[in-house]
Every structure is written in structure tokens, then in C-alpha cells.
Amino acid sequence: MFIGRERELASLKEFYEKDGIGMTVIYGRRRIGKSTLITEFAKDKKTIFYTATKVGKNRNLELFSKQVVDLLMPGVENISFHTTEAVFDFIDKNIGDEKLVLVIDELPYWAERDEALLSILQKYIDTVWNDKNLKVILCGSALSFMQQKVLSEKSPLFGRRDSQIKLEAFNYLDAAKFVPEYSNEDKAICYGITGGVAKYLSMIDPRKSIDENIIRLFFRTDGYLYDETRNLLTQEFSDIAVVNNIVEQIASGENTLNTIAGKIGEKEQTILYSLDKLINVGLVEKKKCITEEKNKKKTQYVLKDYMFKFWYEFIPKATSVIEMGQGEIYYEKAVKPVLHSFMGSVFEEMCRYYTLMKGITGEYGCFITSVGTWWGVENIADKNGNIRAQSADIDVVALSDIDKRAVIGECKFKNEKIDKGIYETLIRRGSLITAKYKISKYIFFSLSGYTDWFETLSDENVLLLTLDSLYE
Template identity: 30%
Template sequence: MLHNLKFINRQEELEFLEDAYKSDKSQLIVLYGRRRVGKTYLLQHFMKGKKHTYFFCTKGNETEQIKLLSGMIGETFNDTALSLSPFSEWRTLFMYLYEKAQKERFLLVIDEFPFLMSANPAVTSIFQKYWDEYLSKTKIMLVLCGSSITMMESEVLAYKSPLYGRRTGQWKVKPFLFGNTIDFFQKSSNIEEIIRIFSITGGVPFYLAELNLDKTALENIQEQIARKGKLLYEEGEILLKEELREPSTYFSILEAISSGNTKQAHIANRIGMPSTGLPRYLSTLERLEYIEKIIPVTEFKRSKKTTYKIRDNFINFWFRFIYPNRSYIEEGNYGKFKEILDKYFEKHVSFAFEGVCMDFLRENLRKDLLPFSFTKLGTWYGYSRDEVNKVRKVDEIDIVGLEENTGDIIFMECKWEILSEKAAEKVLFELKEKSLNVDWKNDTRKEYFGIFARKIEGKKSLQKKGFLVWDSGDFK
């Protein structure tokens, strides 16, 4: 449940649900997404003004939940007899719905459906049987919603699921992008502070609701997260325990990545596991969108240069600052925790800033506001020879965009710093030098160079010189 937040930026999801509702055929919709992303809030908004029953599954036994559900359906249809004496098995419930939803649209939302599957693993088979026999021949719109991505994908959406082929639509509700998140703040809010808060919450509405958006990111961390008893203090642990069977191993992997161990061999060494045993854990975390596999944008999918990064801002923040420092927090040593926060938080923000910049480019490409286009956008890293010191060095470019058809290539650096015009020119000069090592359509490509920064002095002067230049003030 979200509180103190207006309904923001779910127009695409609402249109999807409304289109299904307006159909004159029965609809079986699957709606899922990570915990706290706002699925229930979306459904509450969608249900307004429609004849509906909303049922939130519990961890009780199956018979208890059938009684609760049928009792609520009885209330919707003003059926006092059913409300007082609800059904105790599925067949009679579905037969009742068959009769009631013959002539008018009826919306039935079953939230946290995985709880029902836990009570009876055969429930998807039961729903499939009675959907085929009864509900598919009515005007019902049945929405099955869940936060356990693992269970929703493997037991509801997968080919082996009894419900495969019955659903008429599905939608994975995702966190907001940075551009949408800005709408949660007052127009007078400082954009740099919004970026800092986004580096903690990502685009998860519930986390934004738990913070005081009139205060700084550091104040919120110390008052609303890194405190015993606060809702977000144990959130990272709860997220993993709800999704994963072996959370301790995943905890270790995420802590290792958040500490800067990005290669498979380095992660394995950090957690004391053979490297060959790691892929299945990494694959699961990728599927849950907690981490992502990174390869240079010019490389093929299978590359020896593969690294991993935490994709979810909150997970990254929690494993970087809360998980390894819980002893300080538990004993009330907030002074020591603040020392760590003051020392490393801005570096954490700088990594999130790169994602914000990529989202900015994608959004502006969609709006046709860029002087170039791209079909691939990512990062690039490789090796070159330092002729002065006679050693091999690693070159990295924060953002590289490629357009296969036109040959456009975009090189961008992201600096969470306040840069003078001279400092920005130095960054751009070094960027041009590194670009010489990027092997992609070398003879025919058209190159663009640019920079993102927290703040840049002399922006217009740099733009007149042909560079692409944006700072945080351009994001609002």
C-alpha cells in the first residue's frame, strides 16, 4: 500500500488494463513485478467505478481462502446468503461466477496469487480446468497478480504451466525511470538531491513514500533507513528471502559485487566458491533484475570481458551501506556509520548517475531531440598500451551508442562532479584519445563526443565547439 502519494506515470499500464476490460470477451490477465513496485496501487486505481471484487491472498490454508474469496464475491453481488455461508471448494465458486458474469463485465482481482499456489500447488491446474469449463464463456476479467517473480514466471507464465495458453495478456510492472520519478518531488526540489535520492530508491514508489522528500538524501538515510525498527532497514533482506531458496549465497554474491568485485572469478574468490558453481546464482539474479551482465557494447553476447553490476539501485545501496555495517547500526554507533556514509556515498551516487544519463539519452532519442541516433547503448572497456610506462592499461568509456545503419557512434563520459570549462575540455580530450581504441566501423563511422556532469561551467561555449554537453540541470 502506498500512502501520501498521488497516482503518477502508469498511463501505459492503465491503457493495457482498460483495453482488456473494454473487450467483449473473457479476459485472463497476469500482472506481476517486484515487491513494492506499485502493482496494488495500480489495480486500485484501475478498479474505480467498475463492478469488482478485490481479494488479497493470505498464507492461510486453501479452504479458508476459498471461503474468504466467495464471501467477498457474495458482498459484491449483494448475495447475503453467500456472504453468510460461503463456498468451501472451487467448483461451486466458479459455477457461481459463470452464472453471474454472463451478461455484464465483472472484474475479479486476485492479488498475491503465489500465496494461493503455496497453499495448494495444484491451484493453477484447478484454475485452468474451471476457466475452460466455465469462465472462458463469460464476460469476466480475471486478474492474477503477484510479487514473487520466480513463482509467477515459472508457475503461471511458463510453457509448462497449466494456465499457459489461457491468459489473454500479461504485464510486468517495473520501477519508474528517473524522468518519471521527478514527478514525485516538488517543482522547487533540488535536482542534484533528487538524483541522490534516486540512487537509493531507484524508481520504486513505496521507497519514495517512506522517505521525507523535503529532506536531503543523507538525512533520509540516517533517519529513515539506517535505524533499527525502520521499515526499509531490513528491506534488502526481506526482498531476497521472499524470492530465493538459498538467500545466504545470494547475499554474499550481492555484497561482493557491491564492493567492486565485478568479474566472475573475483566474485567467486570473494565468497569462497568455485567459479564453476557461480553461473546458476548469477543467472537467477539476472532474471530477477537485481543484477545485469555487462559486456562492451561493441562485443558479442559471449565475451571474455563480461562483468556484472547491481542493476537495482536500492539493492545496490542496501548491500553497500546497510548490510556490511549492521553491527554499527545495531549497537547505535551512528557516528561510525555516518563516517562511512560521508566517505563513500557520493561515489555510490556517481554509479547511479551513469544510469540516469543513459535513460536521458533513450528518452530524448524517443522524442527525436538528439542530433544522432543509436540502436545499441552501453558501456565500453578494453586494453591499450601505455607507451610511457610500457604497461598495459584499461580504458573505459561510460557511454557508447551505436547506430548500425548510419554508422553513428556516440562517446560520452559521466562525471558526478562540478567541472570548469577547462576541466570538461580535458575530459573530452581524453575521451577522444580513448575512442581511438574502439574498434567499430573505423573507416566509415561518424563520431560524436560529449559529457554529462553534475554541473558544467561554460556549457554553451563547449556546445559551440561541437560537443554534446549536459549537466543535472538539464534533467528537470
Template identity: 30%
Template sequence: MIRAFVDREEERRILDEEWQKAGGRMIILYGRRRIGKTRLLTEFVQGKQGILSFSEDVSSSIQIQHFQAACAAFFNDDLLASLRIETWDQIFTYLAQKPLQKRAYLVIDEFTYLIKNDPSILSALQKAWDTALSGSNWCILLCGSMLGLMSDLALSATSPLYGRRTRDMLLEALPFVHAKKFLDQPFPDALRTHLTIGGIPEYLLKAADYASFSEFVEREFFSRFGYFYREPYFILSQEFRELKTYQSILNAIAEGNTAPGAIAQFCGMDARRIYPYLEGMTRLGIVERELPILVDTRHGVYQVKDTVFDFWYSFVFPNREAIETDAFHPSAPAMDRYFGKRFEGFVRREFVPRILPGSRVGRWWWKGEEIDVVAVDDQGGSIVFGECKWGGLNRREARGVLARLEVKAEMVRHDRYPRERYLLVGGSVEGKEDLRGEGYLVYDLADIEGFVKGE
């Protein structure tokens, strides 16, 4: 059964705008594997005419034959089907010379497989675009998952396609408000699932088979037959060669080593050698470099950005031997530490922008002190300091957190923001109504659920 298409309204609007514009269009759509690029494209071409070509990682000659067959079928051209086409230049020359009376699409899915096996396709497409396709009725969509190849060979200034694409679109993960639509789990479990696999549609479809978070991770992460047991390793192997080094770095960050020096020490590497690896994974969205807000420093830290990588390197990678013997069961404190960390990121990225729209949101740290959330409204001259607690808080604990937060806020240089408030977000917060009456911003999972349901 095909699931209903969820969200991607902005992406569909942009694609429709490109379709309506005059002349040839060349759109590059890229994003990590399983993100839903193919489904977006198949939804977009519904009711339109064109060529939809799905590429595979096979020899260039076979790829050309498949593409040739798709073109011949669209034009109903038996002669083209019978010809021996050996180069990409030949087939794109054919397309450039073929008259096209009405708007049509040319979608090449997994374009990176074609580049990988024969980079001459880029020059062939450039030549056809410059001679004819740019002024034609073709709407060309090139889609790829191997982000390194897409960045270096299709999007960079040295690419033959540079300056010719009319739009490039990086497809991101779904926010929780839409990811939740895939899951029929109690709200706390659905949030745990989201903090484990993120908003990746194919992953969410797998999680949708389970009524609880615990059953999902036991069967799909902590089993040698699970869907996710080798998933990050497979993705890394598509992008990088030195897998052991990349795996060690990701494990180091997942274990809490976030400064470059600490990561290098954990991996037994010279600190200067660590940066190319970090930069490569940052470019692909696997890790991210974070700087403290309102602090003038270039000394950032690194976090695992991709949710499923973070969970996998926190629990699966260091416990593979136990998983292989069906002897691994994560401890509650370890899981709470993981969810506490990811919950902070969720609050900063997805929740605070909803309750404080227009604010710059980040994290602050300095000399051993840290504030989980700092939201700055530059126009309104206001600032909000916040703390996140994954677990439940009774009245005394909640007031204690807020009192300590007010003390830490005095260390932040925020003279430009005379209006300040304090935020507390927890799993549950006893007495939250009383605290709100005193001017604090206080929310828990029940409030977040309300926001999600209200969209």
C-alpha cells in the same frame, strides 16, 4: 491522504484495451514488492463492477473463505455465503456457471500467496477458463509479487495457465522524470534519493517525508529503526532459502567484484556453483548481466540492478554493527564512489535516450580500458562516446576528460559509424557553452533538471 496517481499511462492504456475487447480476458500483472501494482489495479477498476480480492499469506482454507465471501457479496448470493466450500475447483466452477450479462472484473491481488499454499488453484482456474470463462464477460487480473513463483507456476510453459493468458505485464520502476514528482527536495538531493531507492512508489512516499537526502538516509537506512534497515533482507527471504549465500553474492557485487570468478572468490565458493544464484537473482531483476557494446564476447559482468539493493549492500549490510550502536556515518568518498557508479547508469538508461532518441546505448570496455557511454545510431551511421563525472569539473578538467575520451574512442571498432561525437555529463561543467560551440555534447545537473521539468 491519498497521493495523486503518478504516470503508468501506458499500463493503464493496455488494461483499458483489454477491458474493451470481446470475450474473457486473463491478464497477469507482476513485479517486485512496493512497485505499485495494487494502486494501479485500484485505479483501473474505478467506475467498473467486479470482484476485488486481496489475498494474504494464510492457510488455503481461509483464503478460499475470503474469496468465497467476495464472490457472494458481488452476486448478492446468501446461499453461496452459507455453503461450505473446501476447494478452489468448487468456487471456480460456481463462477463458470454463473451468468454474467455485462463486463466485470475479477482481480486477485497477491495471487502468489494462493499458489504458494495450494497450487491446485491453477488447475481449477484452467478448467473453469477452458469450459466457460474464456467466452464470458469476465476480465480476470492476477497480480503477484513473488516473482519466482509467478515465473515458475503462472508464466512458464509448464503452467496450467500457459497459452490461456491474454496479456502479461511486468510493472517496472518509475523513471526519474516521474519519480521526482513525489519529492519536495532540492534537485541534487532528489537525484541522490532516486539513485538510492529508484522509482519504487512506496519507497518514494517514504522519502517524501524528508526535505533533504542526508536526513532521509540517516533516519531510514542508517538507523536500526529505519524503514529500509531490513527491507532487502525481507524481500530476499520471500524468494530464496539460502539467504547467506545470496547476501554474500550481493555484497561482493556491491563491493566491485563483477566478474563471476571474482564474485565466487569473494564468497569463498567454487566458480561453477555461483551461476545458479546469479541466474536466480537476474530473473527477479535484482542483478543484471552486462555485455560491452560493440565487442564480440560472451564474457559479461554482473551489476546490482535494483537500486535499493545496491545502496543497502554497499552501506548497510557491511556496517550493521556500527548502525546498531548509532556509530555509522558513511564517508564522503565512499558516497561519491557509489553515486558516481549509479549516475553512469542513470545517464545511460534515462538521460542519453532523451537526447539521442533511437540510439542503442551501452558501456564499452576492453583490456582495462572503459568508456562510460557509447550510443550507436544504426540508421544514421553515427556514434557518440561519452564520459560521466558525478562531481564538478573546471575548464581544464573538462577538456582533459574529453581529450582522454577521444584517445580511448580510437580503440573501439566502429568502422560502420563514420560520424562520431563526444559527450560529457557532469555534476557541473565550467565552460560548457564554449565546449558546445566546439561541437561537444556537454551537460550537467542544471541541464538534466531542465529536461526533467520539461518532461
């Protein structure tokens, strides 16, 4: 069953319905669902669908040619083409009046070995195919290649595309559609362990409990996600040892360039080079303090893929036990008791998404256009009046630059209720960002609800939400 991607399908439908030559570009990290999206879009259309592989220029041409002939002249054998131009000419001569979709999936695998491919495509789109009803879809997982070689103004194809789609992971609401019968808590955990990545979500068996799925996928040697991080890193990187060490450090909470470099014992420039590549393949993101985005000192590197975060937090320590066939015991004793702690940062991200989604519609009395986190230092007075500085952060900061207003929030994915102290801390920390923005709402997000103290609170600027609120 195909789930979600309504906007992307609508975009592709609009692209297809316009007559004449057209080109669109679809890109995004591995396992995100690009091929599935294209397959769904093309299922009732006449389509040449070729997925390139790392087999070199000539073999890709040979395999592509076979796909072309099979569609345009089914049953005909022993037709071969010695150049890309020859097979493109064959398409031109045999396309007829019917609308045709031409998909080249994993384009970088072919184009990296055939430097002329993109220029030839540009020539045919501009001249030979310009009067044809042909819709070209170029797709790739190598984000840097797609951005620099296909989409940038230096690309031969620049200015030819009608549209582009950068496919991202599913948000927590769409991820929940894979497990509709789960409780909201288990839906959230399902989102947390998969990061909303389509391939990983498709591996969840909704007939089994969340615990059974986690054990089957991560804590067995034949589990799909047991070796997934190593497989992905091996496919993408040659300096696998350095990259693995970097991801390990980020997963453990080290998130600045100098601390990562110090822990690994490598030069900052070496680390920065690998970090840029990790960002390009969609595994790491550079996080900035939302009110000080130009402050380079307030930059943190975090794992964008929560499945990676889960894997690095639990699997390396469990490898020996898993390989002895005792992964289920390890999960029950060492992982399940701290699963809520792991979910803390996931829940914060879910709450930020929810706040932006509601804020765009003006629900908080202003037009919210961005959401993020804030961190810095606050000065605290003790009982004797002595001032001490301590680090401080705010989980959710949503800003309206138009109205100069802010919405701030605190998130707790714990089996304990939010109390008066957490309320007072958020109110106090809100004063640290009020110089630029007036705070419209203080929002609390709690898995387990609130203490009785909140029944005495009458403040219309305070919203008390639960996990269930996020799924309403």
C-alpha cells in the same frame, strides 16, 4: 496520490474496454507497485480483489471464497466452497451482465500449493466463462514462476492472455515526481537511494530534506529501509548466507563469476545457481559489453537495485553505531562526504536513459535503438614512446544498428568541473569502437559544469550537458 504508470494504466484500460472474457498478467519484483497499479485501475470498477498468502491451498480457497461472496452476495453468511471449481461456478452464476474484474494478486503463493489451479483457470476461461464479461488479472512477484508457469508455452494458460505487463522500477524522471520541490541534485540522490522502487519512493517525505529522509529511513533502527534488504532476502531465499555474501561482493565491485566464487570460497556452480535466482527476483542483472554481447568473457554481474547498493555500501559498517542511536552522526561524518561517489554509477544509468530517450527521436542524427557501456583495453604511449596496455571504459555507448552510428558519453557526478583531459580521453577511447560504428556525437554529462577551456572548443559533434539538462 498515484504517480506515473501512464502507459500501464492505458494498457489496462484498453484491456478492460474490450468486451468478453479476457486475461492479463502483471508481474515484477516486490515493492515495485503492482498492487497499487491494479488498485488504481480498479477503483471505479466492480472487482473481486484477492491477495494470496503462504497459508496453503485450502485456506487460500476459503479466503478467496469470502471475497467472492462479499462482492456478489453482500451480507450473506455461512456460504462455503470445498473446491475451486465450486467457487468459480458461483462466479459464473452470479456475474450477470455487468462487467466484472477478477484479480488474483500474489498468484504463486496459491498456485505453488495447488497444482491444479492454473489448469482449472484455463478450463473456465475456455469454456464456462467464455461468454461472460469477465476480466481476469493474474499478478505475482516471483518472476521465475510467472515467466515459467504462467507465461511460457508450457503453461496451461499459454495463449489465453490478451496482454502482459512486466512492471519495472520508475525511471529517474518519474521518481522525481515524488519530490517535486527538491533541487535536481537532490532528486537524483533520491532516485539513487531508492532505485526508483515505488514502495521506497513512497516512504520519502518531500517536506523534509534529502539528508533527513536518508537518516530516518536507513540510519535508525526503526527506519523502514534499515532492515529491508535482510527482510527481502529472507522472504525469497533459503540459502540466505550464500546469497547475502554474493550481494555483498557485487556491491563492493566484484562482478565476475570467478572472482565472486573466489572471494566467498564456494564453487562457481553454487554461485551461478544463486546468481540466477537473484536475477529472477530482479535484484541483480547480467551486464554485457554493448559491442560484444556474444562474448561470454565480457559479462559482469551488477546490482539492479540501487537501494541494495547503498545499503551494502554503508549500513553493515554502521550497524553498531546505529543501534546505539547515533546513526545521524555516522551519516554526517562517513556517508554524506562520499555520497557523490556512490552516485557515480547511478548518474551513469540516468545518462544512458536520457541518451536513449533522445536518440529514439533522432536527436543525434541517427536512430538510436540500444544503449549500454563498453569496456576493454587500450594501448597508451608514454613520453618515451613505450606502449603499455591499460583497462578502459566508456560510460555511455548508444548504438544505431540501422545507421551504423554511435553516440558515446562520459559522466561525472562530482563537485569539480570536467576538464580538457576528460575530453581527450573520451575522444581517444571512441577510436576503440569505430571499426563497426561511426561516432555521431560525443556527449559530456557534468554535475558541476566545465572549465574555461571548453569555451575555445568549436566542435559541433560535442554536446556539453549538466544535471539540469536531464530534467528539462
